[in-house]
Amino acid sequence: MAHGTATLTPTAVMLLALLHEDDMHAYEMVRLLRERRADRLIALTHGTIYHTVARLERQGRIVEVGSDRDGNRPERTTYALTDAGAADLLAWIRRELVSVDDPGRFRIALTEAHNLPRDEVLALLAQRRELLVASLDAHRTARDRAIAHGSHPQFLIEVHRQAALLDADIAWLDEAVEFIRRPDTVWGVVDIPATDRYLAQREAARA
Template sequence: MAALTPLAISTIALLAERPMHPYEMLQLLIERRDDRLLKVRAGSLYHTIERLERDQLVEAVGTERSGNRPERTTYAMTDAGRDALRSAVTDLLRTPVNEYPRFPFALSEAHNLPADEVITLLAERRDALAADEAELESVIVRAHERGVHEAYWFVADYLLTVHRAELAWIDRLLDRLRTKDLAWPHPQ
């Protein structure tokens, strides 16, 4: 069996809560804003469920039809799925992995652009991060207000902390670029 993808882990984790059908899983992933953490697409989710079922990590436990809607198959996690979920989360928490993020790579190649263009692009990124920061703050406030146990949403606090660190770093870099404290190799 291949290593579980993030979507496979999330799928099994949803089924740890209760049996459900793929459409319900998709709606929960979007509602819970898990699309900030992994790619959430209906086609990918259905393919993931097929693979998990083939690997006997989930199993179909029923089919229902409501009105003119197509049949919906409900899935449940198997004991092997519970073990695989535990193993995957354990490995992800324990072991640092170089994930090859795009932004550091872009920074390493920014010298290929004129400084004024880099300033503009970084300012746009900064604005987008600031908007994300406000949304993350809102998620945390709503979770507090709804009494959601922190273990279910502390990832939002992590993301907020990372956003704030990146914002502070970008602000310092923008200041250095604007004041010419950071010499730029590319001609204007």
């Protein structure tokens, strides 16, 4: 039985997102994550992936749907996403797209945002923008007030840095929203073109 989105790690989220695309075995998950350069975001080792797959199965978020063996290779178990796993995946993405508490988790949510409808993602990012603007205003106000009360600016350099990062984040978010909103931007799992190269990699991963 699943235990709520709080139990989901970034690695678990990315594995659930893969199964949101299609049923697959753990070896294929590793291959696809490496192809998509997920090592920028999570620790991508066979041990971590297999351990996470086992935990997700115990939690009822994924389920075995078959197995196969090719020659002398170890048997490979194919997994599918359960309704509970899908619900938790989408709820996690929704929460982290808005939250400004953990930039690392936001990167994962942004990577998997295409699992949600385009209009919903735009609405969630609009909420995030409001929080970022409020935080930027608070940092600037606090810095100005501290200087007005006699604090030397050198002691507030980190506050100034954070304000600059927030300002840049808002500017980037505005660009991202425009990109997502464009009608020629491909969006959604089912809309991704299946190129010959991609299909060949999928077949190689299944072999």
